Amino acid sequence: xxxxxxxxxxxxxSYLARLNILRQVFSSLPxxxxxxxxxxxxxxxxxxxxxxxxxxxxxxxxxxHNQIRAPKKxxxxxxxxxxLRAYRYIDSSRANKVFSTAFILRLHLLTMxxxxxxxxxxxxxxxxxxxxxxxxxxxxxxxxxxxNLMNEYINIVNTSRFSVPVTAAVAQxxxxxxxxxxxxxxxxxxxxxxxxxKVGKYGMRGxxxxxxxxxxxxxxxxxxxxxxxxxxxxxxFFLKGxxxxxxxxxKKFKQSKIAPEDALLPRxxxxxxxxxxxxxxxxxxxxxxxxxxxxxxxxxxxxxxQEGEYVKKIxxxxxxxxxxx
Numbered sequence: 001x002x003x004x005x006x007x008x009x010x011x012x013x014s015y016l017a018r019l020n021i022l023r024q025v026f027s028s029l030p031x032x033x034x035x036x037x038x039x040x041x042x043x044x045x046x047x048x049x050x051x052x053x054x055x056x057x058x059x060x061x062x063x064x065h066n067q068i069r070a071p072k073k074x075x076x077x078x079x080x081x082x083x084l085r086a087y088r089y090i091d092s093s094r095a096n097k098v099f100s101t102a103f104i105l106r107l108h109l110l111t112m113x114x115x116x117x118x119x120x121x122x123x124x125x126x127x128x129x130x131x132x133x134x135x136x137x138x139x140x141x142x143x144x145x146x147x148n149l150m151n152e153y154i155n156i157v158n159t160s161r162f163s164v165p166v167t168a169a170v171a172q173x174x175x176x177x178x179x180x181x182x183x184x185x186x187x188x189x190x191x192x193x194x195x196x197x198k199v200g201k202y203g204m205r206g207x208x209x210x211x212x213x214x215x216x217x218x219x220x221x222x223x224x225x226x227x228x229x230x231x232x233x234x235x236x237f238f239l240k241g242x243x244x245x246x247x248x249x250x251k252k253f254k255q256s257k258i259a260p261e262d263a264l265l266p267r268x269x270x271x272x273x274x275x276x277x278x279x280x281x282x283x284x285x286x287x288x289x290x291x292x293x294x295x296x297x298x299x300x301x302x303x304x305x306q307e308g309e310y311v312k313k314i315x316x317x318x319x320x321x322x323x324x325x
Contacts, residue, residue: 001151002174015239019165019202022246026204029253038265040206044091048083050211051187054218078114083187086110090195091206099158101150106190109312112184122146123182138228140179149178164200168193169238173231207249211240253290268301272310275324282321
């Protein structure tokens with residue numbers, strides 16, 4: 001059976017109070033859909049890249065810049081694109097409304113597709129953590145008991161009376177202890193905590209990539225995961241890191257509102273810059289700058305730019321041209 005020790009000390013109480021304030025600040029901010037979409041894309045990419053880096057993937061955001069899909073034989077990039085797909089899934093309306101074993105298996109399938117033959121399935125072999133001397137310092141539960149343990153785990157999370165951030169931290173800690181998969185446990189565990197924060201209204205509009213801080217403090221991350229049952233140090237680490245990343249995201253959000261065009265999605269901003277440099281552009285001229293983008297998508301981008309009064313359309317026929325307002 002699963003068991004853990006947790007004590008809500010004064011430090012945790014102060015962290016939770018700060019998180020409640022930050023959540024209120026985020027909810028009171030005006031809505032800038034285009035700006036938020038741009039920042040959310042950046043956050044999802046950083047979550048994916050740094051979750052992979054925690055597991056030893058050497059790639060950085062520069063390696064993925066402007067790349068649409070992963071090469072079929074580049075396992076490092078496949079890992080990141082898999083994670084990107086998984087983070088987008090939990091951030092979408094398609095994600096399960098009920099936290100269940102099936103949902104976790106789905107996350108593992110998305111995360112490990114093309115990387116493991118057992119993606120979407122629990123492990124069938126024993127597992128242990130060894131130190132540098134080759135001595136087992138932690139032995140995970142037997143694979144024969146995984147189904148029952150995961151059912152118990154799901155029940156613990158779904159019936160938790162802790163605050164949402166604490167529940168998310170406990171869920172990630174216990175998931176690591178169960179270690180239900182042969183590979184990908186850390187990545188799926190971080191997806192689980194991100195999902196629980198989102199459905200619990202602590203997602204901060206999807207703008208907070210906690211994985212960045214974990215990567216930068218990897219040794220401490222593994223250190224607070226070491227205790228077999230005492231989850232309190234991990235909760236402290238999790239909450240402190242969440243606050244740190246929320247404050248960075250909040251600062252970036254505020255700084256991004258300097259000029260109206262800063263709120264545009266990257267491609268729309270690029271279209272606007274093209275029109276500033278080349279007045280009276282035809283649609284064909286613009287589309288040649290974006291050969292990989294569907295013409296319908298570009299027409300929609302131009303329509304949104306017109307609605308925002310960034311761009312004016314001159315003419316109503318196929319010979320129409322566009323210029324910056």
